[in-house]
Each structure stands twice: as structure tokens, then as C-alpha cells.
Amino acid sequence: MDSARVDSMEAVAARRSDFPALAREVRPGVPLIYLDSTATSQKPLAVIEAMDRYYRQSNANVHRGIHTLAEEATALYEGGREKVRALIKAQSVREVIFTRNATESINLVAYTWGRANIKPRDLIVYTEMEHHSNLVPWQMLAAEKGAEVRAVPVTEDGELDRAALMALLARRPKLVCVTHMSNVLGTINPITEIAAEAHTVGALVLVDAAQSVPHLPVDVQTLGADFLAFSGHKMCGPTGIGVLWGRQSVLEGMPPFLGGGDMIRRVHLYDFKPNDLPYKFEAGTPPIAEAVGLGAAVDYLNSIGMDAIQAHEQTITAYALERLEEVPGVRVYGPAAERRGGVAAFSVAGVHPHDVAQILDRFGVAVRAGHHCAMPLHDRYNLPATTRASFYLYSTLADVDRLIDGLYQVKKVFG
Amino acid sequence: MNDKQAFIDFILDHYQNPRNRGALAEPDIVMKGGNPGCGDIVTMYLRLDGDERIAGVSFEGEGCTISQAAASIMTGKVLGKPLAEVSQLGAETVVDEMGRELVANRLRCATLALNTLKAAGKKYRAGQAARSAAEAQIEDF
Structure with missing residues (x-):
């Protein structure tokens, strides 16, 4: 084991004490081994305390009051937006829209841009490895508009079939929807290349970044996409807040999403003028404490560095793939460690994923079993479900060892 | 633990x-x-x-241990019982049979067979109603 890896593991041990939940036992004497960060990450104390402080000291509604608390709350809320802008290198805070989660961000685009721009027989392209949140909104839109949706297939080793994508692009789709990182296979897709190819035929590109923004450096200028959707709760932030980044020129041309307070400039009895960006898409009282928490989460991620987070997860994932392969009957899906993020979905021959997860839970190992909101991807591999272990900045090699120990117990029970 | 191990052995x-x-x-x-x-x-x-009692019952299926063991257990449980009685069985029946600790967070798996049996009862009643409605119609002519 090289010294860089040892150093990093020592740093991780210290980092783990930032997360109160990681210190708990699931039952007396059984410590928690949390391997489900792809579903949601644990929260560092800095995030919990920032939200607590907001509610104790500065709680007020935003963008309205003239009083001190309202000004503090507005500054904190908008401060969260600026931190998110800087993280993804957006040109302006006007391009950073707060939503409820990545799902709502994608639906926002479908309901506003989609309804205004998709016409009968138009083509929308997505991929076989998408989360349901990047499939269903487009299926709904296509059904409403009489448009067509086509999926880019996934190859046996879990990559996008680029030739098939090129063939679909030749049909000049209006929109290409693609995940930056698969929540099952861990595949990191070459968004910069895909966006450039899509733009040559005039398509816009929407990227589901729910798994990438928390785990690796994401720069919207380099990616070259038109929309980017992600959630706060997968990146050390709270639930209830997500982000839609959109290219300003595109966002300006879109009709508003939900109607109500804050999204208007002027309301008359029978019509209204929408507000400027980003407020045009933020109707009603927004998730203020959540934006404060998300801002604190971004600070926390930056204190480690997105490059360091990605490097750490790669170390853990490479080790996990290596160890999983040594367990007889275990098959891991997706590409090699260097081409994937910190996710390992696998099957254990002869044992249903639910049973695997339940036995692992007896040993404190928290994994997810099911289709992970990617049923078409599981269909592609002829699997009803998989067991998924996922890693984050606080995962350790010892966590992986506990997973493997647990899998040998699974094999013993079903031996 | 002994109790739990007994349930595990029973299910397996x-x-x-x-x-x-x-x-x-x-x-x-x-x-x-x-x-x-x-x-x-x-x-x-x-x-x-x-008398609408269950004179024969069997299952086919695929899935996790809990769902398939539950189906096997339920066939034994309902054999000989009136169909109407099976329709009244609740999730508690399955939980009691299989051990609360083991199936509490797997209720959907554990109750799949029972709920399918209850749906079978409904289907049978609906078929009966349709048949008698058809007969009634024929009589009308």
C-alpha cells in the first residue's frame, strides 16, 4: 500500500468524526457501515449546525421584508445560491434555480421548455442507463405532444453505445438527456463529447448530474450542456432542495414553471408579468434553511476538494471491485474502476438481492437492494434487481472488508 | 436469538x-x-x-426468500379453509407465522402470496357475479 493511500485513509478517519450518524450502532455492539450514499449521503455537523443556527437566529421569509431578520435570511439564502454557482462554475447566479430535487429540476425543463418547444413527431433521445427521473418526464411529454422518444443502448460492459447515439443524432433530435454518472453501473459518461456532438445537429442537452456533482469536479463551462440537474441531499446537504442549472439564454426563452409569489414581477387581476431569472422558476416560499444547509455542504466539500474526493472514491472502488471479484458467485455490473464512480451494483448467484441486503444489515452493513429507479437498465441485463454498495468521501477500506465479510455470511446462510 | 434462529430455519x-x-x-x-x-x-x-372450501392449492414463483417461503407457508395455511375466510386474513397472519423481527421491514415480500390469494378470491367472486348476470340476462329473453 503506497503512502499516499495511507495518508488519505488517515485523513478519512478524521473526516468521519464530522458525521454524527457514522458513529452510531445499528444495534448494540454492531457499528454502522454506511454503503448507501448513492441513495443519500450522511450529513456533516457543519450542515446540521448551519441549518440549526438559521432557524434559531435568522428565520424569516426571503425577498420580502425590510426588517433585519428578513435581510439576514435573504442574504443566507442567496449566499447558498452563490456557493452552488461557484461550485459548478456557472457564469451567473441567474442560472442557478433552486428546486426540490434533481427530479423536480428535470420535470421543470419538461414542463416549461418541453411544452413550449416539443411538437408532434419531434424526437427526444435518452439512454438505457437513465434513472426513472430522466425517463418518465420525457415519456409523459412525448405522450402529451405526440413526440417520439428513443434510447441509446448500453453495452455489455456498461458504457453508452456511441455509434447508436450518432445514428439517433442523425435524426436531428430536439433534446438529448443523459446521466453524467450512472447510479447503478457507476459509468461516467463523456458529456463534453456528447454535448458537442448533439449541438452540431441543433439538439439541446440535459445532464442528470445527481451522482456527479457530489462526487467529482463538475464545470458547466467545460461540459457544454444546456441543463444540469442535481440534488442537495446526495452531496452532504439536506433533503428538500435541488438545483437546476440552465444556460441563461435558454432559461430566458422558457415560460415559467409553477405560478405564485416570488415568480412574478407584476400581477394584474387577469394577467401577470414573470420575474427575472432565477426567480421566474421559484414560486412560493423557497427551501430557505435547505439552501443554507446546501451552502454549508458546498463549503464542506470544498474544504476537502472535489479532486481529492474523486481520487479517494476511486481508491475505495478499485479495492471494492477487486475484493468483490474474489467472492464466488458475485458478479459486478459496469465498467472498470478507472472509468466509474463510487458505485458497485452486483448479484450473488442464487440469492435474491433483498436477502443479501437483509443479511448484510444484520452485520450493520447498509446497502440498497432493488432496481435503484433504473428498471430499464436492469431489464437490459435480465435482472429483476441488484444489490448496490456505494461509497463517499467518508468510506474506508475497512468498510469494504466488512461488506465482503458479510457476503461470505450470506453464502453461508444460503450455502 | 434462539427464537429468531428458529424462524430463520423455518423460512429457509x-x-x-x-x-x-x-x-x-x-x-x-x-x-x-x-x-x-x-x-x-x-x-x-x-x-x-x-362448499367453496379450498380443496387444492399450489404456487409457482420467483423472487426473494421471504416472498417464496411465504407462498409455501400460505398454501399450507389455507388448504381446507373456506375461500371467504381467506379473504378475511390480514398481514398479521403472515407476520405471526414468519416472525415479526424478520419480516417487519419486508412486509411487501411477506404478504405477496396472501394478497394474491385474496385477489384470487375477488376474481372468483367477480366471475361468479358476471356468470349470474349473464344467466339473468338469458332468463330475461
């Missing part, structure tokens, strides 16, 4: 040596059920006697 036994597994000859009702969330599927086969 039913999973590895399922009772009444396979299609039933000349069934009165065939009902498919499934949990789309996890891919568990069962098909329940029922044959009734003249």
Missing part, C-alpha cells in the same frame, strides 16, 4: 424445500401477483370444493 426450509410448488391440475382460479419494486412474482392456483 420453506424456501429450499417449497411445499405445494408447481401448477395445479384443473384449477378453478389462477391468479398472478407481483411486486414491481423488487421483481418478486407468484402465481397462485386454487381448486374449490362444492
